[in-house]
Amino acid sequence: MNELEAIIIKAIVELLELPNQNGLAPETRLQDLGIDSGLMLELxxxxxxxxxxxxxxxxxxxxxxxxxxxxxxxxVGRSVQAQAVV
Structure with missing residues (x-):
């Protein structure tokens, strides 16, 4: 798991008020967690x-x-890299 994936998992735990990040991995589908379009923006x-x-x-x-x-x-990684070039 890379740094950005860890940041996103931490944000999911906070957003969904999960007790821990167990079961969350890079391949975790966000819809499977119940994250709809409104929650995606918050995430x-x-x-x-x-x-x-x-x-x-x-x-x-x-x-x-x-x-x-x-x-x-x-x-997120591509966006950060693109902004660094500008």
Whole structure:
């Protein structure tokens, strides 16, 4: 598990008020956790707070970015790298 995946898992635990992160892994599907579109936006805001170099317009968020912990981490990683180049 990479650093971004750990940040996202921590945000999921906080968002869903889970007792721990047991059972959460990079391949965990967010819909399987009951995260709907409203919660996905809240999750992204929590992740954005934890990754200071991340600044994304919510209009750029697409459903495929939120299929799993891993897909969200990949999107965040690409976005951070793109902003570093600018």
């Amino acid at each position: 992204f805001l929590l992740v954005e707070e934890s990754v200071p170099s991340l600044d994304i317009d919510p209009a750029q968020l697409l459903p495929e970015h939120f299929t799993s912990v891993e897909s969200l981490a990949s999107f």
